[in-house]
Amino acid sequence: MDAGSPADLALFGGRPLFAQARATGQLANRDPERFFTLASGAFERRWLTNQGPLVQELEERLSRLHGTAHCIAFANACFALMLALRSVAKPGARKVILPSLTFRGLPHLIRWAGLEPDYCDVDPVRHTLAPGSLAERIGPDTAAVLAVDNVNALCDIDEIERIAAAAGVPVLLDCVYGVGGSHGAQPVGTRGLASVFSLHATKLINGFEGGYLTTDDEALAQDLRRQRNFGFAEDGTVRQVGLNAKLNELHAALALSNLPHLDSIMADNLRRFDAYRTGFAGIPWVSFADYSRSPGNYCLVLLEILPEAPYSRDELVRILRAENALVRPYYSPPLHRADALFRPADAPMAELPVSDRLSGRFIQMPVGDTMSTDDIAGLARLFALLDRHAPTLVDHLRSQAR
Template sequence: MFAQPIANEQLANRDPERFFALAEDSFKRRRLTNQGPVVDELEQRLCDLHGTRHCIAFANACFAIILALRELARPGASRVILPSLTFRGLPHLIRWAGLEPQFCDIDPLTHTLSPTCLAQLIDSNTAAVLAVDNVNGLCDIDALERLTLDAGIPLLLDAVYGIAGRYTTGGDDNVGSRGSASVFSLNASTLINGFEGGYLTTNDDQLAAKMRRQRNFGFGQDAVSVELGLNAKLNDLHAAMALSNLEHLHAIIADNQRRFASYQQYFQDLAWVSFADYSQSPGTFSQILLKVEADAPYSRDELIRILRAENALVQPYYSPPLHHQEPGTRALPITDSISRHFIQMPAGDPVDEMDIRRLAQLFKRLEQDAAAIGERLGRGPQ
């Protein structure tokens, strides 16, 4: 169906001329790294976006999470509580920080950490909580902050999908301004394309100072190491790409909203699929989560197989969940249920309205020819 693959990534590149102009300035200054002026400007613009005192840019979001967990973790404790329905790399980052993941169930609507489940898991061995804002729902930040503050446990937020959102409507309660700190990605597939990169926001002056040192080999004044660090600096070229796209953030979000509206329009006559509830989302629609209903003529995995054969490179939504890889982890029933039913559909700048219309036509054909296609899938006659 698609001569060129379509996938579920943002890949926004809105202003190449602005990027090349910023990059040329960096070359002329001979300042491509070590906190050049483009990185400075990007950090200030992101502080303004999130309403925080500090933004610290990193080579990628993974470094930011590792260093933040090492710094924030409660002394003498070893476990970090996180959702199981999330990015597959998070447990690796926790272990790089010298800690161990402990998986928690989720809210069925927002797919974020369940405060009820979290309350049951917090104990004396809890070093930190790593909550994740989702594309279709933000964390119950008030409940999570109450639980962690009462227990004296730091709350770190992986807010990659929450960017530009607010935890409460009508206020200045911006994503990135709550908890101990929040981490965001500038990977090319995220809402702000910086080729690669990430950043951390916080209102904690002491934490910000430590993060700035630790991303730069732990150097203090006069380039003398004062603590353990590494080279996790964002270079000016990546910052230039991120800055050129940040200036178009609201236009990128508006285009995502139009794509989601097209999905709703063209798929509305298909009773056996629906979309995740986005009523508590940050409103960016950077991922489109399609739910395959229990009475659908195909399983979720069969639909993925068919779509990928047509060059629509869809993915199962965080499936299998992370706790399946950890022997002895207790059952997480809501996580298991959610992970079986959703597909991440093609989204982002490479996808247009005609692509979405063609996908809907494919689904309607699949509905009409379900028996014959079921046999071709190897089920045999029904």
């Protein structure tokens, strides 16, 4: 796209900025030869699943990375979280408190675990579970607290654990975006009863698909190992209800091939993030989320559309997606509004003003190994065009919508 004229915009018939779509995930594949070597070994052994040697090695290395006694690998992070909730939920209680501004899949996992989501507001800077809102919501029917680390800030785990402990409620952490961070001297993955991570292709450690859980609780680790394998104990007897949630050797092979490059991947993410901040510095109506409490992996770039912007956040999403930049609104709508399908018709909707406000202000921008700094410069030129021609373009956009 020649960023000189509004007619050049793809939304109005121009050529898209990107011939090939630019995604919002990592998609890192740093050592394909190592992957093929590991995968070939799995084929030669004829041991492709059922806790093969590659899965065992991956668990050991991830346990060392996070500094925990146990790491249990799963077919995906959803299984890890769902089964962990079944294990730790306080008996007799049914509600799981979680932030409203987070991944829309989490309420489904809570329901699959036989529990009900209970939404809290978030901290306006961290975008994570607000301790004050948690203190207001927690009660006798709270089965667990699900705290979520965010890409721009880790949750306030000290306060969350203090409030939960006073109420006798267990804490689980969704640390999918917390890899590489720490709470003081403690690496992410060591707090709460357990922490869950993802190996999805879009995440920091690409295993095609998969997930894992870290914990120092021996009994919980053994329970989850049985649950992921139909409830089988080591002696082959069935001790409890379970399902097939095992990670296979090919997914473990890709994760192992990428794991040594974790620091390099994070460094490249920071380089791209800096390119965004530099390139967009001249656009007066955009900013970025506060990353001062970031875990340091910069695996998502959250562009903030300020209230004085001539465009709405959703109008900018339309423009960018037409340019083959597959951006998305960031956690919009928030869960307390998106979950209406599952809420009884007479149930009141929670009033969570911070979640409502933040959910309308951010765009999740393209990142990862398919995104170059030249690509980011192209997006910056696009936004400069949008700034120069704002009145004309806004009229075009809104006349199209009528």
